Amino acid sequence: MTRWLPFGALVLATGVIAFVAGWQVRGVTETDVIERYAARYLAEAGEGARRTDCLAVPGEGRVWIEVHCKGFIYHASRSGRLVFTSRPEGPQA
Incomplete structure (x- = not known):
């Protein structure tokens, strides 16, 4: 009986961690992500930037x-965290 106790504790801990991670992801909506990165764009772009410069598309x-916010592209994961940022180059002269 006692030899199964560590295994049972490991299974229970894994279940709790999975539940908490799922609970956190469940609360993140598309709107939350768009608002977060639109606010970041306003801080990074500075003068003349507007929240309406941003739009969102599904990722891959x-x-x-x-x-996408006028020259800035924020790539977000399902949890809402930033995966990476890119700035497309303009046309080559």
Whole structure:
């Protein structure tokens, strides 16, 4: 009986961690992600930037949403965390 106790504790701990992670992801909506990165864009772009400069499109792979804001692209995961940022280059002269 006691030899199964560590295994049972490991299974219980894994279940609790999975539950908490799922609970946190469940609360993140598309709107939350768009608002977060639109606010970040306003802080980074400075003068003349507006919240309406941003729009979102579905991502691919581990990227859930791409938020495009006039030259800035924020790639967010399902948990709302930033995967990476890109700035597309303009036309080559």
